[in-house]
Amino acid sequence: MPRSGAYLVSDLPADQLCRIACRKCDRRGAYRRDTLAARFGADAVLPDVLARLAACSRRGDFSNPCGAVWIDAPGHTPKSQAALLAAVEAGRKARARENPAG
Numbered sequence: 001m002p003r004s005g006a007y008l009v010s011d012l013p014a015d016q017l018c019r020i021a022c023r024k025c026d027r028r029g030a031y032r033r034d035t036l037a038a039r040f041g042a043d044a045v046l047p048d049v050l051a052r053l054a055a056c057s058r059r060g061d062f063s064n065p066c067g068a069v070w071i072d073a074p075g076h077t078p079k080s081q082a083a084l085l086a087a088v089e090a091g092r093k094a095r096a097r098e099n100p101a102g
């Protein structure tokens with residue numbers, strides 16, 4: 001349950017990998033709740049953990065910030081997860097068009 005408006009590491013499901021992905025770069029990852037709890041603390045808020053995990057080059061760029069999102073997090077539905085994955089994929093395809101060699 002959210003405390004002070006944000007979910008915590010301890011709110012993540014214990015029995016699955018929790019995926020993150022960025023819409024603006026190729027950063028992706030999957031983490032176990034217990035690993036995140038050991039690293040950041042069980043009471044760390046998910047937006048802060050995401051920012052530290054993503055470590056995106058856009059992290060401090062407020063005009064074009066990092067697009068990292070939790071794919072698997074409390075409150076997400078299969079439909080919202082599909083929308084997030086579609087946005088990540090659309091971003092990947094747009095980057096491929098802009099930079100065919102990369």
Ligand SMILES: [Zn+2]
Binds near residue numbers: 023024057058
């Ligand atoms: Zn990023």
